[in-house]
Amino acid sequence: MNSSEIVNAINRPSLDEALAGRLRDFLGGIKWLKRWRIEHIGDRYPHDFDLIARLPTPNGVVKLCVECKRELRSSAFAAMAERMICRSKRGETAVPVLAAPYVSTRLADLCRQYGWSWYDLAGNYHIEVPGLLYLERQGLPPVHEQPRPKANLSTPEAGRVIRALLAPENAGRRWTQREMKAHFGKLPKPRIGPSLGLVNKVVQHLRDEAFVETLEDGGFRVHDPLRLLFAWRDAYRFDRHARHAYFTLLRGTQLRDSLHKLDLQSGGFAAYAAFSAAEIQAPHVRQPKTWIFVAAGYLRDFEALLEAKRVDSGENVMVLVPGDEGVFYMAESHQSLLGCTNAVQTYVDVFHCGGRGQEAAEAVLEQRLKPMWKGL
Secondary structure, eight states: OOHHHHHHHHHSSOHHHHHHHHHHHHHHTOTTOOSOEEEEOTTSSTTSOSEEEEEEETTEEEEEEEEEOSOOOHHHHHHHHHHOOOOOOTTEEEEEEEEESOOOHHHHHHHHHTTOEEEETTSOEEEEETTTEEEEEOOOOOSSOOOOOSSOTTSHHHHHHHHHHHOGGGTTOOBOHHHHHHHGGGSSSOOOOOOHHHHHHHHHHHHHTTSEEEOTTSOEEESOHHHHHHHHHHHOOGGGSEEEEEEOSOOHHHHHHHHHHHHHHHTSOEEEOHHHHHHHHSOOOOOSOEEEEEOGGGHHHHHHHHTOEEOSSSOSEEEEEOSSGGGGTTOEEETTEEEEOOHHHHHHHHHTSOTTHHHHHHHHIIIIIHHHHTTO
């Protein structure tokens, strides 16, 4: 079945047939897999799965219970997974499978969390039965138009909402959309917050993706902070920050004192960033450069206080001029020192820095973020 046939099949009543055809395609392409069969359940048992496939393997029969969906929101997956029970006979190992024209990264992640496998009409699939079977193919472009997300997590405005939701200091906090809008202006160092309309759009999107949950009193809170962090990390545009290399003769106490003066002079629009922030928050990866965020309006103050000169090579200070001043949200203060970015901000920045950045990001995650999110 080629791509055009698949797209046409979506528009016909028999979506199940199109998805069964795709299942036949990839099972038929596995040379060692023999004598498998697929059964259409259809409407015979309205509360059962749509397709049943039995795959003989050297270690026993694998039964795939396939639920076909034209579209499924991530927020609806948990209820479906708890309702659908994939039963097996003696000698069989059963695994539930989601089949849909398009399976998003978030939906695929939820499948793995709940012990489901999945496949789509493009021929991407992840079929796993621990100890018996592992089949995976990913990266094929969708043959069906992807649903457009309600919000773009890469925008600075969306980033402000996500920082507030994920900041360790706010762990477990209950929010309303109006409280979220007002929150930024009530900080010790007030920041510009997103509009109520933007908050509404982002929260609806995060609810659809099962990152936040609605509470009985109408408020909401983060449901899955770790995977929300990963989703924001993958959408985050580190390249929006201008990078400037500097050299200064100041070292040790002199350097720290000058940066502290910059902190006082800028009113919170400078902070240790990336590797330097990670070194403070979760000492793990040491490197010789000092990394700091400096708002564009305070760049000359930085140069004067540190007697720093811009260079093409041999730098010992890396200055990031942020594309969004949200990077200074809830920066951590340290007595007589320049503050450092919030651990959530540190994580996404250092992850994208290259070098041993991902190693440093993992240290921040394990030492600072996960302990604060434990139990959420």
